[in-house]
Structures are given as structure tokens and as C-alpha cells.
Amino acid sequence: MFEITAKDIVKQVNALKLVHDARKILQEEEERRRKFRDWANEDTMAEFINGEVVVHSPPRRRHKLICDNLYDLIRHFVRKNKLGETAKESDMIGLTRNDYLPDICFWNNEKSSAFDGDTVIYPAPDLAVEILSRSTASNDRKTKFKDYALHGIGEYWIIDPKRQIVEQYRLLTPKDTSYVPEGKFGLSDEITSFVLPDFTVPVLAIFDENANQETLKSFF
DSSP states (O other), X not given: OOOOOXXXXXXXXXXXXXXXXXXXXXXXXXXXXXXXXXXXXXXXXXXXXXXXXXXXXXXXXXXXXXXXXXXXXXXXXXXXXXXXXXXXXXXXXXXXXXXXXXXXXXXXXXXXXXXXXXXXXXXXXXXXXXXXXXXXXXXXXXXXXHHHHHTTOXXXXXXXXXXXXXXXXXXXXXXXXXXXXXXXXXXXOEEEOSSSTTOEEETHHHHOHHHHHXXXXXXX
16 A cells, blocks of 8 residues: 655645645644543443544444453463553553554553553553454554554454454564564464463464363463
8 A cells, every 4th residue: 555655745846735734634633532532431432543433333242252252361361470451342542643442452561550540541552452343344454453553562463253263463573663464363273472471372262162261270
């Protein structure tokens, strides 16, 4: 996909007008974002993406089961090893331009030490997980994929509920701004995190409740 850079803009004879117009648009957008944050609460499943409020419908049961299964695995592992904090679905992360509700997040101890009881908007996590649906797939694979990488989210999982596949992406170094694919993992595979040391689980445990319970037992 072709991307316009700052150098492309300054080559235009109307570069100053373009910058002026862009600044005005972004200022108006920031005001809409402020109003969005005042309106949004823990019961509002909505995100602010590129100037637009995106309201989500209630998730399908399949989506909820997958989210609960993986969240339980990550949360118990993180708590047992005192690695940081986790969240799912209702905790909003605020990036430079957009506000998102990832399905699952993990922050390491350094980042989570700044959280307190009044924290509402969270910083970019170390791991983000999104579970695809018909209405969210485009943003999950395009806008969020690019934005998460630009903001240093070291690892990104995209889960396809219908195909029962987990796609894993990561930044090779903290300075990288685009993801590299690590693989697509199916029900017969195990998946290992890069930002959660020693976190390895069967993919089946993400999709199947019995396998999930057996994997949870192995953590204790």
C-alpha cells in the first residue's frame, strides 16, 4: 500500500495549505476524541478510530469463550510469576490518535507500576490480542495492526474463531515499527509468547474448555 510521507507533502506547491488544513482537521478530531472519552464508560463497548466513534455490538458466545479461555491462561500465568498486569475487553488503551479496547492486554511490571485506582486510559501494552469478527476484522488486520506496531506493542495475536487459528506477530527490536509474522498455529500446535517468558500453551486450550482447564492445572 502506498503511504504519503512528510517528504511527499513538502514537494507539493500547496504544501503549507495542506499542512494548515490537516492541522485544523486534527484539532477538530481531538475535540471529538475528548467528548468521546467523556461519554465512554465501562459499559460502553466503543472505540475511537481515526476520528470516528466505532460502537461494537455484543460479542457472539464463541468470541466470549475464546476470550475467557485465553485470558484465564494469561492472567493465571502472569499472577503466578508476578510479571505485571492483564486486562480484557473493557480496559481502554490510548495511543497517539486512537483509543482501543483490545480483547486481551498484558503490561509488564515497569509499565503497570504506574497504574492506580483512578486509571481509566491505559498505555500501549506489551501484548495485545484481538479476536476476529465480521465487523472488526478490517480494523484488526489493518488499522490496529499498523498502529499497535508503531506504538511499540511488542507482540500481537490475531485469533480467527471460525478457522480456529492463532496468528502471531512481533517486533524484532524495540525500535521496529512494523510486525513480522511468527506463524499461524492450529489446534494441534503449541504457541509460545515472546514477551511473556516461558508462556507456552496448546492452541487447543484457547478453543476448548476441557483442554483449557487441564492447561490451567499445569500452572500450579
